[in-house]
Amino acid sequence: MTETAKPIIQIQNVSKRFGKVTAVDNVSLDINAGEFFVLLGPSGCGKTTLLRMIAGFELPTEGRILIDGQDMAGIPPNKRPVNMVFQSYAVFPHMSVADNVAYGLKIAGVKGGEIRDRVAEALDLVKLGGFGERMPDQMSGGQRQRVALARSLVMRPKVLLLDEPLSALDAKLRAQMQFELSELQEKVGITFVTVTHDQDEALSMACRIGVINKGEVAQLATPSDLYEYPANRFVADFVGSVNIFEGKLTLDDPDKAAVDCPGLGKVYLNHGVTGPHGADVWIALRPEKIYLHVPGEGKAVKAAAQDAPDGYNFARGKIKGMSYLGDITLFEIELESGTRIRVSRPNLSRHDQEDFTWDDKVSMHWRADSPVVLLG
Amino acid sequence: MALFARTPVAPLEYSRKLWMRLWVGAVMVFLYAPLIVLMIFSFNDSKRNVVWRGFTTKYYEKALGNDQLVEALVNSLTIAALATLASLVLGTLAAVMLWRFRFPWKGAIDGTISLPIIVPEICLGVAFLMFFAAVGWPTDLVWPFNLGAITIAHITFCFPFVTMVVRSRLATFNREQEEAAKDLGASEGQVFRDVLIPHIKPALVAGALLSFTLSLDDFVITYFTSGPDTITFPVKVYSMVRFSVTPEVNAASTLLIILTVVLTFIALKAQGVKAIAETH
Numbered sequence: 046m047t048e049t050a051k052p053i054i055q056i057q058n059v060s061k062r063f064g065k066v067t068a069v070d071n072v073s074l075d076i077n078a079g080e081f082f083v084l085l086g087p088s089g090c091g092k093t094t095l096l097r098m099i100a101g102f103e104l105p106t107e108g109r110i111l112i113d114g115q116d117m118a119g120i121p122p123n124k125r126p127v128n129m130v131f132q133s134y135a136v137f138p139h140m141s142v143a144d145n146v147a148y149g150l151k152i153a154g155v156k157g158g159e160i161r162d163r164v165a166e167a168l169d170l171v172k173l174g175g176f177g178e179r180m181p182d183q184m185s186g187g188q189r190q191r192v193a194l195a196r197s198l199v200m201r202p203k204v205l206l207l208d209e210p211l212s213a214l215d216a217k218l219r220a221q222m223q224f225e226l227s228e229l230q231e232k233v234g235i236t237f238v239t240v241t242h243d244q245d246e247a248l249s250m251a252c253r254i255g256v257i258n259k260g261e262v263a264q265l266a267t268p269s270d271l272y273e274y275p276a277n278r279f280v281a282d283f284v285g286s287v288n289i290f291e292g293k294l295t296l297d298d299p300d301k302a303a304v305d306c307p308g309l310g311k312v313y314l315n316h317g318v319t320g321p322h323g324a325d326v327w328i329a330l331r332p333e334k335i336y337l338h339v340p341g342e343g344k345a346v347k348a349a350a351q352d353a354p355d356g357y358n359f360a361r362g363k364i365k366g367m368s369y370l371g372d373i374t375l376f377e378i379e380l381e382s383g384t385r386i387r388v389s390r391p392n393l394s395r396h397d398q399e400d401f402t403w404d405d406k407v408s409m410h411w412r413a414d415s416p417v418v419l420l421g
Numbered sequence: 422m423a424l425f426a427r428t429p430v431a432p433l434e435y436s437r438k439l440w441m442r443l444w445v446g447a448v449m450v451f452l453y454a455p456l457i458v459l460m461i462f463s464f465n466d467s468k469r470n471v472v473w474r475g476f477t478t479k480y481y482e483k484a485l486g487n488d489q490l491v492e493a494l495v496n497s498l499t500i501a502a503l504a505t506l507a508s509l510v511l512g513t514l515a516a517v518m519l520w521r522f523r524f525p526w527k528g529a530i531d532g533t534i535s536l537p538i539i540v541p542e543i544c545l546g547v548a549f550l551m552f553f554a555a556v557g558w559p560t561d562l563v564w565p566f567n568l569g570a571i572t573i574a575h576i577t578f579c580f581p582f583v584t585m586v587v588r589s590r591l592a593t594f595n596r597e598q599e600e601a602a603k604d605l606g607a608s609e610g611q612v613f614r615d616v617l618i619p620h621i622k623p624a625l626v627a628g629a630l631l632s633f634t635l636s637l638d639d640f641v642i643t644y645f646t647s648g649p650d651t652i653t654f655p656v657k658v659y660s661m662v663r664f665s666v667t668p669e670v671n672a673a674s675t676l677l678i679i680l681t682v683v684l685t686f687i688a689l690k691a692q693g694v695k696a697i698a699e700t701h
Contacts, residue, residue: 122600122603123604123607127604128604129600131600131601133597135595135598135601137598137616137619138620139620139622148605148607149605149606152607152611153606193601197604200605
């Protein structure tokens with residue numbers, strides 16, 4: 046880690062209870078200065094409560110939150126060095142765009158000339174230069190969100206908090222804004238903390254992701270680590286699509302391991318697992334990491350791609366469902382054990398989707414570094 | 422054939438259906454015919470208001486020259502203005518309190534705040550009569566303090582209306598706007614001034630209009646609370662009618678109608694009709 050990796054926000058043993066409901070349960074995590082941090086979780090997991098506690102709209106029942114080393118206990122939202130972009134954007138409808146952006150500066154007592162310069166600069170930053178005189182009801186949802194962004198950024202906060210910033214936008218615009226937000230964050234160098242339930246959004250924008258489940262941190266990792274090395278079944282299942290099979294650890298050496306899954310077959314891994322021998326574990330296997338082929342033709346493919354002993358990392362089944370999605374085709378395959386597995390296959394050429402059809406018998410195999418062993 | 426060549430009446434084109442037109446016409450006649458008759462007969466050159474005997478404007482001169490009538494009108498307008506102002510402040514504060522805070526007895530207060538609207542006016546009038554007598558409210562004050570009792574009574578039945586319209590407007594308020602303002606550094610007072618008041622402005626205009634017109638034309642409660650020397654416009658008109666319905670009364674009433682219509686028009690213009698419509 047570089048020297049910029051000092052925590053700007055420290056969340057220490059924070060819990061929040063609403064009556065009998067525990068929304069946030071003993072969470073501790075540090076958010077580094079200058080990073081794009083994403084809190085990811087299903088709705089009702091407590092991620093928004095956590096964000097609102099950073100902003101000061103909710104007070105922790107236990108624990109403390111430090112921003113830039115300063116304890117935020119007793120400091121109201123209007124005195125905190127953070128600004129927030131709300132889910133509804135909360136643009137003031139009776140003020141022009143420029144007045145919206147200038148509002149915080151006026152409250153802070155900044156002089157008129159400086160306000161004008163900073164407002165113009167902020168509007169340029171979010172590509173709304175020249176829109177200052179417009180009223181919010183003359184703008185689209187995406188533009189209103191830019192107004193909300195400019196209104197917060199103009200305050201030059203230490204941290205910018207974003208509550209589900211892209212949830213109200215349509216799919217195309219959302220994809221575009223994901224890139225723009227990342228770009229903006231790099232340009233201004235302010236720490237961004239975003240809350241989302243959308244894993245694509247989290248994976249594409251974040252430097253680091255904190256996955257929250259039932260008020261607790263399920264995993265804290267970079268996007269690729271989160272996807273390739275999920276720490277538990279919840280993360281594996283929530284981030285991306287996955288097949289999970291229960292099994293028993295039968296071999297656990299430093300350089301190899303094997304798991305016997307009644308539902309799938311024998312699984313071989315080319316690395317060790319630090320789990321007790323004979324323990325109940327789960328195997329997570331991503332649909333895109335499974336190779337699909339016609340039985341009998343498998344030998345050649347197998348020789349090229351497989352690195353496990355015979356009888357391992359191999360399964361047979363029958364296609365029960367197919368959905369053609371353009372770039373890939375998704376297959377639902379019933380294994381010989383009766384359980385179903387999801388396999389995705391890239392359509393590398395125009396006629397690839399014609400290779401298989403319903404009720405075809407197929408073989409599958411996967412590389413020894415593909416399965417993930419989960420202990421919890 | 423040209424008659425039948427028109428485009429046929431579509432299912433939802435109610436404005437082109439004969440029965441609907443007749444119905445709307447009948448409603449209009451019953452609503453407005455009395456008012457129009459009143460206005461027309463204010464120009465009637467006759468002492469008795471029954472038969473048309475030619476055009477004149479002399480009853481307008483007579484009405485405006487009637488010192489007692491003018492005094493009553495000035496009193497009514499003063500009371501209406503004061504009651505409107507006080508009702509706006511009280512009503513808005515009550516609405517915000519009930520919307521924003523939790524406190525003991527909230528349910529009871531919420532339930533009783535609109536009581537002055539529900540209680541029959543005559544009961545309220547008697548209640549005020551007894552109340553002001555019991556507290557020994559002075560009746561010999563100079564203008565405008567002699568209007569105090571009436572103004573207080575009017576505020577009592579006007580402010581619940583303000584509370585009602587402001588509350589319905591507050592229900593549409595996005596609390597994130599309040600949080601956004603605070604997030605940008607605003608204090609509670611600044612949030613109120615910069616975010617909440619602009620949001621409820623249409624309701625304030627509607628509430629003010631309601632209060633003003635309710636106060637201006639109130640008869641029953643005013644009748645019971647007016648002292649021997651204070652008289653308001655409706656009370657004065659009533660006493661004039663007791664002797665005979667002269668065109669002078671018509672003229673005065675016409676002036677009042679025009680005044681309220683103009684005021685309403687100005688308020689609507691100032692606010693934008695759309696904003697008023699939003700509150701309903």
